[in-house]
Amino acid sequence: MSLFSPEEGWYHKKVSKDEKMWMVIALVLCIMLFVWMVLWHVYGRQNPSSITYRTNTVEFGKLSDAYVKQNMVGMDKGVPIVRPQPNSDVFVHAQMWRWSPVLIFEKDQSYKLHISSTDVQHGFSLQPVNMNFQVYPGYDYVLEFKPTETGEFKIICNEFCGIGHHTMIGKIVVIEKDEDLKQYGYENLKKAPDTIATQNSGKPLSEAEMVLAGEQVYTLKGCITCHKTDGTTIIGPAWNGLYGKEEKVIENGKTISIKVDDDYIKESILHPQQKITVGYEKTPMTTIPLTDEEISQVIAYIKSLK
Numbered sequence: 001m002s003l004f005s006p007e008e009g010w011y012h013k014k015v016s017k018d019e020k021m022w023m024v025i026a027l028v029l030c031i032m033l034f035v036w037m038v039l040w041h042v043y044g045r046q047n048p049s050s051i052t053y054r055t056n057t058v059e060f061g062k063l064s065d066a067y068v069k070q071n072m073v074g075m076d077k078g079v080p081i082v083r084p085q086p087n088s089d090v091f092v093h094a095q096m097w098r099w100s101p102v103l104i105f106e107k108d109q110s111y112k113l114h115i116s117s118t119d120v121q122h123g124f125s126l127q128p129v130n131m132n133f134q135v136y137p138g139y140d141y142v143l144e145f146k147p148t149e150t151g152e153f154k155i156i157c158n159e160f161c162g163i164g165h166h167t168m169i170g171k172i173v174v175i176e177k178d179e180d181l182k183q184y185g186y187e188n189l190k191k192a193p194d195t196i197a198t199q200n201s202g203k204p205l206s207e208a209e210m211v212l213a214g215e216q217v218y219t220l221k222g223c224i225t226c227h228k229t230d231g232t233t234i235i236g237p238a239w240n241g242l243y244g245k246e247e248k249v250i251e252n253g254k255t256i257s258i259k260v261d262d263d264y265i266k267e268s269i270l271h272p273q274q275k276i277t278v279g280y281e282k283t284p285m286t287t288i289p290l291t292d293e294e295i296s297q298v299i300a301y302i303k304s305l306k
């Protein structure tokens, strides 16, 4: 029951002129906004017309790894570079904390992007054109993409995804002709993808091939996000000069000294929490599922980094 009851019969009283006027204005506004919504959907071009498929992180990870392995033509700060054929399917992999690969597109050509995350939710924000959408793990977002301008575009992650969120910046370069590659420092890209580590000829890889394969794992599996190879530290210890080094680690709460060798590296990959390097207690490593073969390749690569 309300505080003051209205007088009897109020409902049938005539509405005053002012009130009628406001009702008409509100109605007109509603209709205008409704029409606007429909027109905007058709002519506004603000919604990427995307198809979405259900996938899972393991499947998408495999697909995008295989895609990059087959199509990689170079590297940009450790992130693989792919130059896809027009009208082809292109896989863009979001993971803590990078977008992979770097893409080189040609102006006025169409590409079909498949975008997904293999860990947490990320946000795809293409700058400076300001095209945004969310990237959830478990969904393959298909985006028909046709660049109309040349230049360098950044993919910024606009969804807070952890300690390295601010470093999660990807790149799309749009060119008109091959000579344009020079201005981005890409003049030395391979003409055809390098398939050394993917050829399954059955014979064991040479030491040099192992190193190359290890470098691919380092890039493809995202080790590079936390480990640099030029002596600088970002999230984890740098890899150069690491092999054979004496390290202080914490095991079961006790600080001990160990030597970095094959067994230690293997253990660090498979059971990263077992021994934690002193100084990196706050940024523990996550488990990265690698095969024994990939682990050997990573070890060969670390050994090669002086």
Ligand code: CUA
Binding pocket: 095, 096, 097, 121, 122, 123, 157, 158, 159, 160, 161, 162, 165, 166, 168
């Ligand atoms: Cu990915 Cu923030």
